[in-house]
Amino acid sequence: MSLEPVPFAHALDEFLRDIVGALHKAVDRGIAGLKTDPKETDRSLADAKEMIDTVMAGQVEEWVGESGPKAS
């Protein structure tokens, strides 16, 4: 059992933190647009979908650069 820290763990943490922050902003924009600008809501939903799809795809190697997991 290795207790060596995963070298890209904190890069992954930063990447996800940024995505989550951007997602919350997109949702806030979308909610604000519900009454005043339905097209803005549509745009924010499209942005949110793109960001969530990125996380769901799980391409950690692309997110964290050279420190990331090596493809097997």
Next chain:
Amino acid sequence: MNDRLELKDIRAGRADPEYVDLLRRVLAIQSDCEIGGPHLYVEKMLPEAPAKLDRLVVARTSAEEIDHFRKFAVLCGDLGVDTTYILQRNNPERYLEAFRGVINTWEDFAVFGFLIDRVGRYQLEEFMGCSYAPLAAVVEHPSRVMDEEAGHIDYGTTRTAELAAIGGEQKERIQRSVDHWYITGLDMFGSSTSKRAERYRHFGLKRRTNEEARLQYIAEVEPLIEGMGLTVPDKTKGRKFT
């Protein structure tokens, strides 16, 4: 075991190897459950929820679950557990049965929040005051994790009650979702005779036995189901763990 450990204690070899093994395991499972939620529902529910506000709620819920994953994943990484496999695995490979399928209907999304996120709250409560300080910090004030989970539960409970109140075929559909997810939720607490669960308690990583937590959940949930005018499912039917 009452001492609260920090990462530096584990690095310095001041923790029982069994403790470290259990800690790594529970962190990996919790990470898997956090990211497993969005993997279940986002593909269908983000584009197909009934109204734009509901779609935004799906997006916000996903954002919060991704953030919870992040918080557990960084603890994993500090202990040498690479969570890449959790981000990349397919749903059928998830640790818990509840996360191995796909949510295709709004009824299932609502009941998932009502019943399964509620089980998640029970699991997270186990970590409050636990023996690994960085894990306790994820769920204790000022962390927002418990508040966010409560929001998911409230949203699911409200939507479930609304759908039940419509009556007719809609009520039958929501009853079917409750029938499915209630049994799945009861099994999520694990076996009442689990030896591993006892070791978690021995090391202060959990507080309640599986059975204690399950019985508390039943006492909380059944009045809610009845209050919605729905039928409480047979607790013994289709169960994998008792």
